[in-house]
Amino acid sequence: MNEHVTGRNSVPGPPAHPTTETLEQLAEGVLPAAEAATAHSHVEACERCASEVDAFRSLFSMLGELPRFAPSPVFADAVMARVQITAHESRALALLRRLIPTTRRGWAFISVAVTAPAVPLIALVLWLLTQPLLSPATVTQWALLRIQSTAQTGSAWLLDRAFGSNLFGWAETSYATIQTVPDSALGGAIALLAVAMPLSVWGLIRLTRTPGGNVTYAN
Amino acid sequence: MPRGQRLNALDLIHSTDHELVTFARTGSDKAYRELLDRYQRPVFSLVYRMVRDRELAEDLAQETFVKVFNHIESYNPKYKFSSWIFKIASNLAIDCLRKKELNTVSLDGSRHARTPDEVESSRISVASEDENPEELLEAKELGEEIEGAIGQLRAEYRTAILLRHVEGRPYEEIAEIMEVPLGTVKTYIHRARSELRETLAHLRIET
Numbered sequence: 001m002n003e004h005v006t007g008r009n010s011v012p013g014p015p016a017h018p019t020t021e022t023l024e025q026l027a028e029g030v031l032p033a034a035e036a037a038t039a040h041s042h043v044e045a046c047e048r049c050a051s052e053v054d055a056f057r058s059l060f061s062m063l064g065e066l067p068r069f070a071p072s073p074v075f076a077d078a079v080m081a082r083v084q085i086t087a088h089e090s091r092a093l094a095l096l097r098r099l100i101p102t103t104r105r106g107w108a109f110i111s112v113a114v115t116a117p118a119v120p121l122i123a124l125v126l127w128l129l130t131q132p133l134l135s136p137a138t139v140t141q142w143a144l145l146r147i148q149s150t151a152q153t154g155s156a157w158l159l160d161r162a163f164g165s166n167l168f169g170w171a172e173t174s175y176a177t178i179q180t181v182p183d184s185a186l187g188g189a190i191a192l193l194a195v196a197m198p199l200s201v202w203g204l205i206r207l208t209r210t211p212g213g214n215v216t217y218a219n
Numbered sequence: 220m221p222r223g224q225r226l227n228a229l230d231l232i233h234s235t236d237h238e239l240v241t242f243a244r245t246g247s248d249k250a251y252r253e254l255l256d257r258y259q260r261p262v263f264s265l266v267y268r269m270v271r272d273r274e275l276a277e278d279l280a281q282e283t284f285v286k287v288f289n290h291i292e293s294y295n296p297k298y299k300f301s302s303w304i305f306k307i308a309s310n311l312a313i314d315c316l317r318k319k320e321l322n323t324v325s326l327d328g329s330r331h332a333r334t335p336d337e338v339e340s341s342r343i344s345v346a347s348e349d350e351n352p353e354e355l356l357e358a359k360e361l362g363e364e365i366e367g368a369i370g371q372l373r374a375e376y377r378t379a380i381l382l383r384h385v386e387g388r389p390y391e392e393i394a395e396i397m398e399v400p401l402g403t404v405k406t407y408i409h410r411a412r413s414e415l416r417e418t419l420a421h422l423r424i425e426t
Binding site: 021024030055056059060062063064066067068069070071072075076078079080082083084085086087 | 243244245246248251252255256259260261263264267276277280281284285288289361362365366380384385387390409412415416419422
C-alpha cells in the first residue's frame with residue numbers, strides 16, 4: 001500500500017506513476033480535469049495505481065457511511081431553555097421605536113410638541129383666508145412666485161460661487177493651454193488615456209478580487 | 220407579536236439558513252427551533268466523535284447552540300451559518316480535549332474511563348437497526364473499528380476528516396471553520412487518511 005512515496009519523491013518503478021496525492025485526488029474527484037484525464041489513463045493501464053485508487057475509494061466509502069448521532073430527546077428543549085429570545089431590530093427601526101411614547105405623560109408631551117407649532121400656523125392661514133382681498137387662488141399664486149424667486153436667487157448664488165472658485169480659474173487656464181498644443185500631440189495623449197484607463201480599471205478589479213491574508217491555494 | 224411568529228412550518232423548512240437567522244433575529248422561536256433541527260445531529264456527531272463521551276458531547280453541543288443563538292445578532296452573513304456553528308463546536312471540543320488531555324482514545328473507549336459504565340458510555344456504538352443480527356454484529360464491529368481509528372487521530376486531523384467525509388464540507392469551508400490556510404487543511408486531511416489507511420489496512424479486502 002505504501003509503495004508510492006508521498007510528496008514530490010519519485011515512486012519505485014516506471015517514472016510515469018502519479019504521486020499518492022494525485023491518486024488520492026483522483027479517487028476523491030477533486031483533481032483538475034486535464035490532470036484527471038492523464039491520471040485516469042495511467043490508472044487504467046497500471047494495476048498498482050488502480051489498487052491504490054481503489055484503496056482510497058474504499059476508505060472514503062467507509063467514512064462516508066458513518067452515521068450521524070442523535071443527541072438525547074430533551075436536547076432541543078434544554079438548549080431553548082437557555083436561549084434569550086429577543087427581537088433584534090435594525091437601528092432605524094429601534095430609533096423610531098424609541099420615539100414612540102410608552103407612558104401617558106409621554107403621549108401628552110409628544111401631542112404638545114406636534115400641535116404647538118401647528119396651531120398658530122393653521123390660525124394664520126385661516127385668518128388670511130377670511131380677509132376680503134385673499135382667496136385660495138391668490139395665496140397659491142403668491143406661493144408660486146415665492147418659490148420661483150427663491151429658485152432664481154439660489155441658482156444665481158451657485159453660478160456665482162462656481163465662476164468665482166479656483167477650480168473654474170484652473171479649468172479656464174487648462175483649456176487655454178490645450179488650445180496651444182498641436183493636434184497630433186493631443187491625439188497621442190487621448191490615445192494613451194484610452195489605453196491606460198481600461199488597464200487601470202482592470203487592475204483595480206483584479207486587486208479587489210485577489211484574496212489577501214495568509215490563505216494559500218496550493219493543490 | 221414579532222413578524223417571525225406568523226411564519227408557518229412550511230416557510231421555515233424551505234428557508235435558507237440566512238433567512239432563518241433573519242427570522243430568528245426578529246424573535247421567532249420557530250426559526251430557532253428549525254436551526255436546531257437542522258444542526259443538532261451534525262453538531263452533536265462532530266463533538267461526540269471528538270470527545271467520545273456522550274454526556275460531555277451533549278454539554279458541548281448544547282453550549283455551542285446557546286452561544287450561537289444568544290449572539291445571533293453578531294452573525295456575519297458573509298460566511299455560511301454552518302461554518303459559524305461548526306467553528307464554535309470544534310473550538311469548544313478542541314479546548315475541552317486540551318484541558319482534559321483526551322485527544323487520543325483507545326478502541327475500547329475513553330482512557331479516562333474508570334468504571335465499566337464509563338468505558339461503555341465512551342465507546343462509540345455504530346449499528347443500524349434494519350439489519351439482521353449477523354449483519355448487525357458485522358456492521359457494529361466494522362463501525363467500531365473505524366470509529367476507533369478516527370479516535371486515534373490528532374484532534375485537528377480528526378476535525379478535518381470528519382468535516383470532509385461525514386459532513387461533506389468543501390475544503391474551503393473547512394479552512395474557514397478551522398481558521399487555518401487551505402493548504403494546511405489539505406495536509407491535515409491527507410495525513411489523516413494516510414493514518415487511517417494504515418490503521419484500517421486489514422479491513423480493505425473485506426470492504
